[in-house]
Amino acid sequence: MVNIEDLRNNAKKLLEDGKVKYIIGFKKAANGLRPVPVFIDKPEDAAKLIWDPLCIHNLTRFLVDEKRRKARQKEPDLRPVGLVVKGCDSRAVNVLLQEKFIDRADIHIIGVSCENTGVVDEKKLAEKLKEKTVEKIEFGDNDEFVVTTDKGKIKVASSEILADRCLECPAHVAVVYDVLIGDHTKRKLDDSYKSLDKMESLTREERWAFWKEQLEKCIRCYACRSACPMCYCDECVVDTITFAVTADTTAEEKAQKIKWIEKSPVLSENFIYHFIRAIHLAGRCIDCGECERACPLDIPLRFLNKKLEKEAKKLFGYDAGFDPEAPSLVSCFKEEDPEDFIR
């Protein structure tokens, strides 16, 4: 079991010794059940750190901010940043390392065990405990969660309220870390791609109709992109300014810039946006599910990325985020790679 005091003491010591400039972790929200990200730079604040099954966010995303912030500072603090990660989040760290976006020396990784389960899907939780008000949720001993409600404590089998991605997670525990809090646990994995079964059973026409309806809803708030640790490009194809304008950029260059996509939230443009994002994540997405969770319109974006993850596995035997030294999927080829799609 994760002893929260181990996490706090570890963080406190790191800050006291000046080993890290700050630690990115989770703290209890002042409002609502779901914890929120916290950035701790004082040893005495380490006591704020918590770890529970609603620590959903992939905090690796904040390394992107850190890199940008550092680039703006004249004399940046070069010490590493402490980062609390689950199994999936640690795979995101590996992808960032593999792509040389960050350096291993930039981060001090504090892995936490998912306690043989994973994180809770808030919608499933709300549905399961409809008549009750949830006050607290904890990891249980036997593949279950212990939920404290206004009507008493209840044990819920983890399979009932686990996030879909956790049901299909091959990591379970941080795959890269400097310190691991909790035990090396391994959840029995039936089928890594089961959530795709229904989608794959549909005909091409049915899939088209499904995605048409889903993507028509998109309001292009870009929360999916913003929540994604892999979407770190300084210039994104969907933004109106898609290349860096400097003092030397001529008017002609500005006028000649290519507009790949319109800002109008119409089906054609929404499709382009989501497809570009999906393709750019092939072999990189580690299925943290943050895009889908962040979407205010409930668009099931995870399907897109999961499908590409499956393709990468099936065609190239590739799993993203396990080996920071391996070449990335789209920048290498092997002789045995299938080539029957080349015509």
Add this chain to the structure above:
Amino acid sequence: MEKILNKKNLPRWIKGLKAFQVYAPSRDGDIWNYALIENPEDITLDYTSTVLSPKTIVFPQREILLKFGTSNDGELEITETLPQQDPSVIFGVRPCDAKAVFLMDKVFGGDFVDPYYWNRRDQIILVGLTCNTPPSPNCFCLSVDGSPHSKDGLDILMTDLGDRYFMESLTEKGDELFNLGKKLFEKPTAKDIKELAKIQADSEKNLKRQIKNIKKIPSLLKDMFESSYWDEASMSCLRCGICTYLCPTCHCFDMNDEVAVTSPIKGQRVRTWDTCQFPDFTMHSSGHNPRPDKASRLRQRVFHKFYYFPERYKNFQCIGCGRCISKCPVGIDIIQVLDGVSDHGA
């Protein structure tokens, strides 16, 4: 004008509104949003809170402003394309969301009347519903001069009295709708009026959240432009547009020419929502960005709603619906941000 409508007569009344398109909250999977209603029997007014507000109908995310092209003799032709909105009734509008329309009316009215906005707005009738219980745990309308039975922006306010609705018409448009269902309405009795007063008074007691010292916020903000508080408050911001796109009062937009054919040129100028939360919102053509970071963008959102707008329009530009709180992926909470402003100034 005040009336009583038996609940079972609601679909009959709506059926009689033949000259109007009818929008109402409608369920889509796990979420609610406004949608065109084909069958009045489908309307249920026991929804919680819609993800998007009626802003999407009054001020759609995309509006075509004009079409341009080249005529046969090589002249550039420009055609204005004012929107044609069919007369519409939106049912089940939360009083706060109606107040947001009332605030947008100020922005798109006044000295510079926006014909695109008003071509739609003039055709739209808002029928509100008192929030007997708060539709969201993050409701805080009382803090921003609103209430669960506020009337600003509404044409009719309905209040659920159990088996019947207490109906108050607030405008001529509201009277017109009453006339279309004449026989279905009854005159309220003294008991109905008493019950209405009790329910509306009780509705104010159920709100769980409030902003402290709201009256002082504008003057406190005035001295906080340079404060490092905004760095701290925005640390976990992801730079997405949820808070502003879902906000019923946010109305900033961008305009772009969408070119369909380059030679001879043909296309349209389109207005779409835009947000101060995106980095390119303030990007100058020189490459300089006066709001270069998350801190300056969160500050802008707060300053606009609680300092600039009140100064100009005598109203907060926040109606307390709680959408930005409930839907923020990282739990940035405008109430806490403002309470932090109070603490900072203390």
